Amino acid sequence: MKKIFSAFIPGLAILLLSLQACASLQNLNTLKSPYKLPKLPYAENALEPIIDAETMKIHHTRHHQAYVDNLNKALEKNEKANLQQLLANVSTRSAAIRNNAGGHWNHSFFWTILTPNKEDQKIPKDLEAEIVQTFGSFDAFKAEFEKNGLSQFGSGWAWLIRNAEGKLEVTATPNQDNPLMDVASKRGTPILGIDVWEHAYYLKYQNKRAEYLKNFWEIINWKQVAKYDQEAKKKK
Numbered sequence: 001m002k003k004i005f006s007a008f009i010p011g012l013a014i015l016l017l018s019l020q021a022c023a024s025l026q027n028l029n030t031l032k033s034p035y036k037l038p039k040l041p042y043a044e045n046a047l048e049p050i051i052d053a054e055t056m057k058i059h060h061t062r063h064h065q066a067y068v069d070n071l072n073k074a075l076e077k078n079e080k081a082n083l084q085q086l087l088a089n090v091s092t093r094s095a096a097i098r099n100n101a102g103g104h105w106n107h108s109f110f111w112t113i114l115t116p117n118k119e120d121q122k123i124p125k126d127l128e129a130e131i132v133q134t135f136g137s138f139d140a141f142k143a144e145f146e147k148n149g150l151s152q153f154g155s156g157w158a159w160l161i162r163n164a165e166g167k168l169e170v171t172a173t174p175n176q177d178n179p180l181m182d183v184a185s186k187r188g189t190p191i192l193g194i195d196v197w198e199h200a201y202y203l204k205y206q207n208k209r210a211e212y213l214k215n216f217w218e219i220i221n222w223k224q225v226a227k228y229d230q231e232a233k234k235k236k
């Protein structure tokens, strides 16, 4: 029994990593109702000590699940609009759809741009070079991103996007808005984002959002970010 169990664990890890490798904007954007909570692509404790297991469990199984459930409730019966269409026309929809469609997209995306895998945490050279060219240095980019996360009053998100001109840009959105929404002040395709709602960090960091933002750099799945960026560039 012990043998079967120990053979099962590596297999499960490979399956989870391959699920993560399959993440694409195309898959996320074309999800149709009824929406479902996606599985985490790693164990709840995999990102410790940066994100503790308790926070991850509550964040995923309660907060994200609530966005999924409330989005399904808010939609017209049998409505099959895909997630990106809802976001792109969200100004015409109810506040419940705006908050929960945003919440579902943002969290589904967020899980995939984090990883405990050291290999996936290495940034591809071409993306790194473009970030340096755009922001002056990698540290300047990090500072700009952290500033957006810190200065977002109350709840929201900070993003690295590929904008309509095809350039990299940092922005922030309130609540569960995101740059795919027609209401966003800066529109574009997110390739990296951080959740700065207190529910994402309060158990471990309390009011120290700056420390959470600083630690975030250690668990980014740059391999996945680069994949999203390839898709974002093709949309141009």
Ligand SMILES: [Fe+2]
Residues within 6 Å of the ligand: 059, 063, 107, 195, 197, 199, 200
């Ligand atoms: Fe969240």
